Amino acid sequence: MPGAKNPFTSTRDAVAEDTANAQERNRLWWERMPMTYADWHADDRLPVDAEEFKQIETRVFAASPFLRQWFDRMDFQGQKVLDVGCGSGALSCRLAKMGARVTAIDITEAAVALARRNARAQGLDMDIVRMDAEDMALPPASFDFVFSWGVLHHTDDIGAAFREVSRVLRPGKSGLVMVYHRASAVYYLNGLKWLLVKGKLFRGHTLRSVQDFYTDGYYHRYLRRHEIAGLLAGAGLTARRISVTQYQKSILPFIPGWLDRALKARFGMCLVAEFDKPVD
Numbered sequence: 001m002p003g004a005k006n007p008f009t010s011t012r013d014a015v016a017e018d019t020a021n022a023q024e025r026n027r028l029w030w031e032r033m034p035m036t037y038a039d040w041h042a043d044d045r046l047p048v049d050a051e052e053f054k055q056i057e058t059r060v061f062a063a064s065p066f067l068r069q070w071f072d073r074m075d076f077q078g079q080k081v082l083d084v085g086c087g088s089g090a091l092s093c094r095l096a097k098m099g100a101r102v103t104a105i106d107i108t109e110a111a112v113a114l115a116r117r118n119a120r121a122q123g124l125d126m127d128i129v130r131m132d133a134e135d136m137a138l139p140p141a142s143f144d145f146v147f148s149w150g151v152l153h154h155t156d157d158i159g160a161a162f163r164e165v166s167r168v169l170r171p172g173k174s175g176l177v178m179v180y181h182r183a184s185a186v187y188y189l190n191g192l193k194w195l196l197v198k199g200k201l202f203r204g205h206t207l208r209s210v211q212d213f214y215t216d217g218y219y220h221r222y223l224r225r226h227e228i229a230g231l232l233a234g235a236g237l238t239a240r241r242i243s244v245t246q247y248q249k250s251i252l253p254f255i256p257g258w259l260d261r262a263l264k265a266r267f268g269m270c271l272v273a274e275f276d277k278p279v280d
């Protein structure tokens with residue numbers, strides 16, 4: 001699309017003009033670009049009917065071997081599960097279909113409206129509420145599982161969000177958080193492409209600042225393993241397993257499947273922390 005606007009940076013610039021408040025910038029970015037797994041460049045990114053909502057869920061699971069395997073081995077029957085940053089609700093709906101009693105929160109009106117339409121279209125009963133992960137209006141120790149996929153690296157104060165995750169989780173219960181992974185091919189290879197091939201280096205950009213050109217959200221931190229371990233520990237949570245994964249598409253062109261899987265387990269863009277809240 002020669003001459004087309006970059007949807008990431010144009011939304012970022014517009015939001016920065018509209019407010020100086022850090023968390024408002026995060027919220028407004030997502031109000032304008034709700035997560036629907038549609039092409040970020042498309043004019044019409046919003047699902048309209050039950051069929052299109054189901055297609056989003058199909059697309060998410062088709063794209064993520066990790067999510068397929070993880071959901072297959074989990075049992076949420078009768079569990080009270082919180083989905084933090086639900087977006088259009090694809091994963092909240094899957095949790096509800098597995099028998100969980102789901103509360104889904106998101107900082108935007110847009111996501112709450114989409115997730116409600118999604119749940120209604122699929123005949124699912126869920127509590128879907130607009131709420132900031134950094135300040136949840138939810139009672140302490142009220143959930144059996146806290147789930148958050150691709151959200152907390154976008155919030156202004158990630159430490160506050162982890163502390164809230166811990167506060168609402170019952171002692172002895174567990175959760176899963178996925179954030180972007182710093183030691184990833186996406187961070188370094190895409191970064192180098194934007195710096196060198198697209199010439200951003202000559203306009204004063206760094207490996208960190210070029211992320212703005214291809215990463216979603218107003219803020220988008222890429223975390224290292226020790227950083228997520230530190231956030232969990234700081235929130236009083238115990239890391240059970242920290243793993244790395246990526247979506248289905250090959251990490252590099254023209255490589256065999258075994259190499260692709262090995263590289264993704266080391267340099268994938270998703271850093272997944274599975275954790276427990278110790279019993280006091």
Ligand SMILES: C[S@@+](CC[C@H](N)C(=O)[O-])C[C@H]1O[C@@H](n2cnc3c(N)ncnc32)[C@H](O)[C@@H]1O
Pocket residue numbers: 026030031034035084085086087088089090091105106107108111131132133134148149150151154155156216
């Ligand atoms: C990349 S989308 C992921 C959506 C969903 N988890 C999924 O996988 O489809 C990130 C979502 O996080 C939400 N979000 C960002 N910061 C948040 C916060 N502080 N509290 C709650 N939701 C937040 C955004 O509004 C957006 O819907």
